[in-house]
C-alpha cells in the first residue's frame with residue numbers, strides 16, 4: 001500500500017475537492033457499522049467493520065483497506081474490530097483477483113441458469129454438440145476457435161492478389177517485392193483502379209445472406225436470457241494503473257486526464273472570451289462580440305495583397321462562434337468573384353478550415369471583405385509554432401522539427417489538397433502563417449477561398465493553380481524543416497540543409513513537389529498520395545491510437561453524467577420550501593427516507609464528529625441507489641431518536657415516485 005501511495009498523481013480537482021480526497025480514494029476507507037458497511041460496490045472493496053455508534057458514522061482509518069480474501073496479520077487491533085458475522089460483499093462479476101478462495105456464483109436466478117447462453121451463430125453449431133458443458137461461464141469464456149479456422153479464408157473485397165503478381169511481373173514498375181515503392185525516385189505508373197477491383201468474395205464472418213447489411217443480424221437479439229444492465233459496476237478498460245490491486249480505484253479513474261481536461265477548458269475559455277470597451281464595431285453584419293485574434297498590430301499585405309485581420313465573433317443567427325477574416329480596404333468590382341466562395345462551402349475536410357460565408361462590409365469605416373470560417377479556439381499558426389513569428393511562442397518551440405512530425409504535416413496537407421483539388425479548386429495559399437495548429441500535431445489549411453475572390457481575374461487555369469499548390473506545399477515543408485521563414489531566398493542552401501537533416505524518402509518527396517510545375521511527368525496530388533502511402537498508414541495508425549484513447553477517456557466520463565442526473569433528482573426532491581416549511585413534503589413517508597439518506601451519503605461524520613470527505617463513499621452509495629440493490633442500510637434521524645433499515649431498492653422506488661410527483665402539474669402528495 002505504501003509504495004503505491006507515492007505514485008498517486010495529484011488531484012486535478014483541487015479547486016473542487018479538499019486535498020485529502022484524492023489520496024483517500026484509495027487509502028481512506030472508513031469503517032462502518034454492520035448495516036451501513038459495504039458501500040464500495042462500485043469500487044469493488046470489502047471493508048473491515050466497526051460499530052462505534054448507530055449513526056453510521058465513519059470511524060476513519062485510512063490504512064484499513066482489505067480485500068475479502070486478504071488477511072491482516074500485522075494489525076491486531078483491526079482484527080479486534082472485525083465482526084466476522086458481518087456480511088461481506090462479493091460483486092457478482094468481479095474476478096477472483098488471483099485468490100484461491102472459491103466464489104459463490106448464486107447471483108443468477110434459476111430461470112436465468114436454464115436460459116440459453118449467448119453464442120455467436122458462427123460457432124453455435126460447433127458448441128451445440130458439446131451439450132455436456134458444465135456451466136454457462138465455461139461456454140462463454142472459451143469458444144472453440146477451431147470452427148473459425150475452418151471458415152473460408154478472408155480476402156478483402158477490393159484487393160486481388162493477382163493484382164500484386166501482375167505488378168511484379170510488369171518489371172516491378174509499380175510494386176517491387178524487396179524495395180519500397182518510391183514514385184519520386186523514378187517515373188511511376190499510378191495504380192489503376194480498374195485492375196484493383198476483383199470479384200466480391202464471401203465474407204467468412206457472415207452466417208447468412210443478410211450479413212451484407214453491416215452485420216446487423218449478428219447483433220440481433222438471440223431471444224434467450226438478457227442479463228440486466230449493471231451500470232453501477234465499472235468495468236476496467238485499459239490502460240491500467242500498475243500499483244493498484246484489482247479492487248482499488250483512484251479518483252483519476254473516473255474523470256478525464258488532467259491535461260486533456262485543461263486543454264478543453266482553455267478552449268472553452270477562449271471561445272467565451274469577451275473584450276469590454278473595445279473600439280471594434282459592435283456589429284458586423286450578423287456577427288457581434290468581436291475579439292481580435294492577431295498577435296500584433298503590424299499591417300501585413302504580403303499574402304493577400306491587402307492587410308488582413310482575424311476576429312472571433314458570435315453569430316446572431318445561430319449563436320455559434322466563428323472566425324472572421326477581414327481584408328482591409330478591399331473593393332469588390334466583380335460580383336461573380338464573391339460567388340466563387342459557394343464552391344468552397346462544399347469542401348468538408350478534416351484538414352481544411354471550413355469556409356461558411358463571405359461578404360463586404362462597411363462596419364470598419366472602410367470597404368472591407370469579410371470571410372467567415374470555423375473558429376478553432378486556442379490554436380496557433382505553424383509559423384508561430386516553428387518559425388518564431390508572433391511573440392507568444394518565441395524561442396520555446398523554435399527547434400528542429402522531427403521527421404515524423406513533418407510527415408504528419410505532409411499527410412494532412414495532402415489530405416486537404418486531395419479534397420480541394422477533387423472539388424475543382426486550388427488552395428492557392430499554402431504557407432506556415434496560414435496553416436492552423438488546432439491540437440497536438442493536428443493541422444488545418446486556413447485562409448482558403450480568399451485568393452479566388454481577390455485574384456478572381458487570374459488568367460491561370462485551375463490545373464495550373466493546382467500544380468502551383470504542389471510547389472507551395474514543397475516550399476512550406478522546406479521552410480519548416482529549416483526553421484527559418486526566409487530560407488527560400490537561398491534555394492541551394494535550403495536544399496542542402498534539408499538533405500542533411502532528413503531522410504532520402506522525405507527529401508525525394510519534397511523535391512518531387514518542388515518540381516510540380518515541370519512538365520517532364522504527370523504530377524498531381526493523387527500520385528503524390530500514392531507515393532507516400534507508407535507514411536499515410538503510419539499517420540492513420542496514430543489516428544486510430546488517438547481514437548482508442550479518446551474512447552477510453554469518454555468511458556471514464558460516461559457514468560458521471562448518470563450520477564449527476566441522480567444527484568439532480570435527489571436535490572429536486574429534498575427540502576422543498578414550498579411545502580409548509582418542508583414538513584408535509586419531506587418529514588413524512590418515503591421522502592423522509594430520502595432526506596436522511598442524503599445525510600447518509602454526503603454528511604457522514606467520524607467518531608470525533610469530524611466530517612468525512614470521501615468521494616468513494618458517495619460514488620458507491622449513488623451507484624447502488626441507481627442500481628436499486630437489495631442491500632440494506634441503516635438511516636438515522638438527525639436527532640438520533642429514529643432509526644430505519646431500508647434497502648437501496650426501496651430508496652430507488654421512493655426517488656422515482658417522488659420525482660414523478662414533482663413532474664405532475666397539480667401535485668398531490670400521495
Ligand SMILES: Nc1ncnc2c1ncn2[C@@H]1O[C@H](COP(=O)(O)OP(=O)(O)OP(=O)(O)O)[C@@H](O)[C@H]1O
Pocket residue numbers: 293294295300303308309310323353373374375376377378379380381383384389390433434436446
Ligand atoms: N479560424 C481560426 N480560428 C482560430 N484562430 C484563428 C483562425 N484563423 C486565424 N486564427 C488565429 O489568428 C491569428 C492571426 O492569423 P493570421 O492568419 O492573420 O496569421 P498572421 O501570423 O497574423 O499572418 P499575417 O502576418 O499574414 O497576418 C493567429 O494567431 C491564428 O492562430
